[in-house]
Amino acid sequence: MSGKHFSVHEVGCCIKYFIFGFNIIFWLLGVAFLSVALWAWSEKGVLSNISSITDLGGFDPVWLFLVVGGVMFVLGFAGCIGALRENSFLLKFFSVFLGIIFFLELTAGVLAFVFKDWIKDQLKFFINNNIRAYRDDIDLQNLIDFTQDYWECCGAFGPEDWNLNIYFNCTDTNLSREKCGVPFSCCTKDPAEDVINTQCGYDIRAKGDNEQKMFIHTKGCVPQFEKWLQENLTVVAGIFIGIALLQVNKQQQV
Secondary structure, X not given: OHHHOOOHHXXXXXXXXXXXXXXHHHHHHHHHHHHHHHHXXXXXXXXXXXXXXXXXXXXXXXXXXXXXXXXXXXXXXHHHHHHHHOOHHHHHHHHHHXXXXXXXXXXXXXXXXXXXXXXXXXXXXXXXXXXXXXXXXXXXXXXHHHHHXXXXXOOOOOHHHHHXXXXXXXXXXXXXXXXXXXXXXXXXXOOOOOOOOOOOOOOHHHOOHHHHHHHEOOOOHHHHHHHHHXXXXXXXXXXXXXXXXXHHHHHHHO
């Protein structure tokens, strides 16, 4: 019976190496995010010309990778070294940082509920700004295309929002072939087509509303996002609660 008894020190080792193993994965993911961000910036020439960061007309998705990767890298490093070396300073830093993230998550959830109309206006402003910069950055373009394709939407509140873009607007001064059109990601998919028709949105906004509905999605991305959020509210809430519980559990272990 004595051979099956675990000492306090052995249990402490289990917890220590569990935290270390979890955080080494977390740290490696942070390294991967940072690597992708730096590679993308090098492809755009940002690393050789830092001032070009301010030239971007819209949101650069690389910033998301950079911020998320940076936070994961710092937290993972602090958690790994703190657990392995039993460094109380790093473990406290790790715990406090998790507490701050947890607090920000709760605050964001409450503010999103209380100021939902203001957030909707800000989301519209954000999307329209990025519609203007659609052709300025390939990463932004891919992000918008993915969003419109995933939520089967077009523009912030409808296809007419693409009038904000210099290549898609319907003005007489626009000499672009994409005049009065929308990106291909606005188009409804034909299951029989294996190859995406990137010209499916050409001249579509010059046609009537009924004809537009036959070829493109006419609902905006803001209403579609709200619909998706309502349909998946339980799942989203469960994910946030799960993340929060993991963070609280890790803080208690620290």
